[in-house]
Amino acid sequence: MLAKNMQVVYKMPDALTDVVTHYCPGCTHGVIHRLIGEVIDELGIREKTIGVAPVGCSVFAYNYFDTDFAEAAHGRAPAMATGLKRVHPDRVVFTYHGDGDLAAIGTAEIIHAAARGENITVFFVNNAVYGMTGGQMAPTTLPGMTTTSSPRGRDVELQGFPLHMAEMLAQMPGASYIVRRSVHDPGHINQTRKAIKAALKVQLNQAGFSLVEILSNCPTNWGMSAMESMNFLKEQMVPFYPLGDYRIADAVKSLIVK
Numbered sequence: 001m002l003a004k005n006m007q008v009v010y011k012m013p014d015a016l017t018d019v020v021t022h023y024c025p026g027c028t029h030g031v032i033h034r035l036i037g038e039v040i041d042e043l044g045i046r047e048k049t050i051g052v053a054p055v056g057c058s059v060f061a062y063n064y065f066d067t068d069f070a071e072a073a074h075g076r077a078p079a080m081a082t083g084l085k086r087v088h089p090d091r092v093v094f095t096y097h098g099d100g101d102l103a104a105i106g107t108a109e110i111i112h113a114a115a116r117g118e119n120i121t122v123f124f125v126n127n128a129v130y131g132m133t134g135g136q137m138a139p140t141t142l143p144g145m146t147t148t149s150s151p152r153g154r155d156v157e158l159q160g161f162p163l164h165m166a167e168m169l170a171q172m173p174g175a176s177y178i179v180r181r182s183v184h185d186p187g188h189i190n191q192t193r194k195a196i197k198a199a200l201k202v203q204l205n206q207a208g209f210s211l212v213e214i215l216s217n218c219p220t221n222w223g224m225s226a227m228e229s230m231n232f233l234k235e236q237m238v239p240f241y242p243l244g245d246y247r248i249a250d251a252v253k254s255l256i257v258k
C-alpha cells in the first residue's frame, strides 16, 4: 500500500514476466520489449495477444512476454503469424525479429506477408549484425563496418550493398503502415513507443500489414561500451537508415498520433 501523496511512477508492465533476461548489458532488446509490453497493457490486449519470435538473440522472448507466444524456425515468423492470425482473426498477432532473420533467411517470407497485406504487426529490430551467433555480417551491416565475418570492413564491391527493408516493403500495396524508428535516446524511445502503438492499432482496426523497423545496438558484438554503441547508433546507423514514415495508407492515417 502506498503512503499518502505517493504515486506509482514505475512498474513492470503486466505483459512482461518478472524475470532476469539473458540479454547483454546495454543491449536495447530489453528496452524494446518493455515498450511493447507497456503498449499491450495500455491497449488492454494482453489476454488476446500472440507473439511469434524466430531464432536470434530474442529466441527466448517467449520467457519474457506474459502473453501467448509461439517459436518459429529461423526466418519463418511471418508464415507462422499468418497461420495464427487466419485461424484466430480475433487475436492480436505480432512478430519480433532481428535483421539476420528478417532481411536474410526470412526475406522472402516478409516480402510475401507484406504483399498479401496480412493483418499482422512486425517489430523488426535492426542491429546491423547477427547478434546471437557472434556478430557476423548481416544484410544490414553498414558499408565499411567491421564484423567477425568482415574483419576489414564490409566491402560493397565484394559483399554488396545493405538492404533498406522499410523502404523496400513500403512499395507493397498490401502494406498499411511501415515506419523506421530508433532507440538511441529517450526522445527517440518515446517516438518508437508511439509507432508500436500505432502499428498495433492498425491491426486492431483490421487495416492490414504493419511494421516498425527499430534501429538498435549490439555493444557486445560491435566491441563497444553501451554508451559508445548509443553514439554509433545515433551517428552512423541513423544517417544511413533515415528515420521516418515510409508508408501510411490513407485508411490508417486517423489512427496515428504524432
Ligand SMILES: Cc1ncc(C[n+]2csc(CCOP(=O)(O)OP(=O)(O)O)c2C)c(N)n1
Pocket: 055, 056, 057, 058, 074, 097, 098, 099, 100, 101, 102, 105, 127, 129, 130, 131, 132, 133, 138
Ligand atoms: C536454419 C538456420 N540457419 C542458421 C541458423 C543460425 N542462426 C541463429 S540466429 C542467426 C542470426 C541472428 O541474427 P539476427 O536475426 O540479426 O538477430 P540478433 O541475434 O542480432 O538479435 C543465425 C544465422 C539457425 N538457427 N537456423
